[in-house]
Amino acid sequence: MENIVEVKTPIYPIRTAAKLLGISVPTLRMYEKEGLIIPHKTDGNQRIYSEADLERLRCIRRAISESKISINGIKTIYSLIPCWEVVKCSEGDRKVCNAFQSHEQPCWTFTHPNTTCENRDCKEC
Amino acid sequence: MENIVEVKTPIYPIRTAAKLLGISVPTLRMYEKEGLIIPHKTDGNQRIYSEADLERLRCIRRAISESKISINGIKTIYSLIPCWEVVKCSEGDRKVCNAFQSHEQPCWTFTHPNTTCENRDCKEC
């Protein structure tokens, strides 16, 4: 448990994260714009990445550079994850869930007003 | 039932299929090489496409041109389809199934020796 808390703690500013990943800052911001990652932000609206974020980004990087999967492909793959099976949300929740039927975007890019998922955090590699 | 048989009947030679899809013959052959489609072949090893093949290819075409999903992305998406849930194959079958664990290629690009799937035909859009 200790461990899980630690890897999720936001510590790296964008420049450091970029350096650790071997990519540029604009690229990192672009991944966020595409909805592939959602880092923590400071009160002043600056991004801070956790160790878990970096791991997720390494996974994305591998998909792009090695597996030759396009960003839209990754988005679609993420959107195929049936998060409702993981979360076991209610029938009622599903009816108002925007993510339940789309395959264009990962579930976490949608808003989940008034559902079990409101503050959840999904992922997969 | 009649209908299903009809759409699966191979009728179009490659040139016709290419024209109907608005793409070139080499492209069509490339999709096959990538494992996205497996058309019927004549005794003389020439491809013949069914109406169902064309529909599948239109789906692939949309994924590439409109959704901007790379071919490797499509392959991965196809490989994520849990065919074993559709087919309800046995535990024994799964143990010898090459497709059961990989996410690099669609299940139908693997050989299925001595399993329920031996002569099956999967798809999704």
Add this chain to the structure above:
DNA sequence: AAAAGTTGATAACTCTAAATATCAACTATC
């Protein structure tokens, strides 16, 4: 058996997705 269409393989081309560079305005740090 001649004409039209096919095969697989290789080489060449064309786009455009992905990455980067650059900017003025803002935030953090010392």
Add this chain to the structure above:
DNA sequence: GATAGTTGATATTTAGAGTTATCAACTTTT
């Protein structure tokens, strides 16, 4: 308050995926 780093937005570059062209050998059709 000055230096370093950030933000979002736009413009530019580039690497290579996707497509097409071309080939001699083969198949189909008439």
